Amino acid sequence: MATHYGQGYGEWGGPGSQGAGERAHRLPAALRAPFEGRTWGEFCYLLLGLPIGIVMFACSVTLVSAGAGLLVTFLGIPVLAGALAACRGFGALERARARGLLGLDVAAPEPLVVKGDGPMAWIGAMLKSGTSWRQLLYTLVQFPWAVFSFIVGVAFWTTGWALLSYPLWFWVFPMFGGQGGIQLYGDDMHRVYLDNPLEISVTALVGLLITLATPWIVRGLTSVDRLLVYGLLGPSRLATRVVELESDRGVVVDTAAADLRRIERDLHDGAQARLVNLAMDLGLAKEKLTEDPQAAARMVDEAHGEVKTALQELRDLARGIHPAVLTDRGLDAALSSVASRCTVPVQVEVDLPARPVPAIEGIAYFTVSELLQNISKHARASRATVDVWRVENRLLLQVTDNGIGGADAAHGSGLAGLAARLDAVDGVLVVDSPPGGPTRITAELPWRT
Known part of the structure; x- marks a missing residue:
């Protein structure tokens, strides 16, 4: 079996082979995983994680300890700032490594904002930067995890492939080692060797099982690395917001x-x-x-x-x-007025326990109005419906029609502008419009009273 899978990799997964991806995907994911580029990239990430983690941990601990010890003098402050600057450099290296080997594209955090001129302004900005301290925390947390993941990943990887290929190299023991094979058990009275065909086959089968399980173990280990990189080396949630x-x-x-x-x-x-x-x-x-x-x-x-x-x-x-009927009587009456001007019959159902704030109410009104205009101009429909309701703290509205479909927010300026307007108030626009119809467009807005 080891020989069969080795040939499969050369035929299906080798670089430059014709139709490699198409034929490889005929295998189940469990059999395909040991030969995928993703698996090898993640394993290389674990291998590099230990030496890089040692360097980062040693530099960070040394510089921070030196800076903390020198705080009794003025020299400790610039040393601490230098340690944080080094950690920001390590963070850039780790983001690049995660991008290249894990396919994890994490945006760079917010740049250092220096108010003023001179080294003291830079030192103050570095010490007050939350991003710098988060990247220092990464260098401290990553090291013990890198040791653990390196040991587990290498142990499973080497054990699986060694046992799987055992039928190819077990002859080394009787020829050069003076024993029948791998010693499974031994004491003063008994010794058990893996040397007969059945035991060799079972050993290879166990190796196959470990080899097939190793990619998923490695994937689980690197998922923790993904969380560390994303949570500590990327932009903060506040900055993103x-x-x-x-x-x-x-x-x-x-x-x-x-x-x-x-x-x-x-x-x-x-x-x-x-x-x-x-x-x-x-x-x-x-x-x-x-x-x-x-x-x-x-x-x-x-x-x-x-x-x-x-x-x-x-x-x-x-x-x-801003229609007066919306201000005076709310969404139900205003949407019924809009529906009466549509070129197709429209059924309006509004089920709201109360009125939202005027801004959200106005956006909901203009969203339905523009969608009904699109139905009149482009849908070729014979009927349409408008439903408005509330779910917890969200206002939902849905406009459907039985027209020709094909609406796409990515290729239409009207729907794209509508989606941008909803996004400006933390809303969402979802378009479901397959060719031939029907079209179902759902808008979700925050409920504010």
């Missing part, structure tokens, strides 16, 4: 600016243009009032129609900014 909030703030500002531009454009091209024409028509009617009263009356009548159209456009614009 700050970056997210800054990004969300940018989205909110861009969305508000786009809405202001849309309002300005609608006013300039719509109601404002009509009012200018209305003023010109009334001026002409005034001039013709004495000369041709009938023509003046017709012009006044046309101006009256223009006034009605301009008023309707202003109402639509005001509704697009």
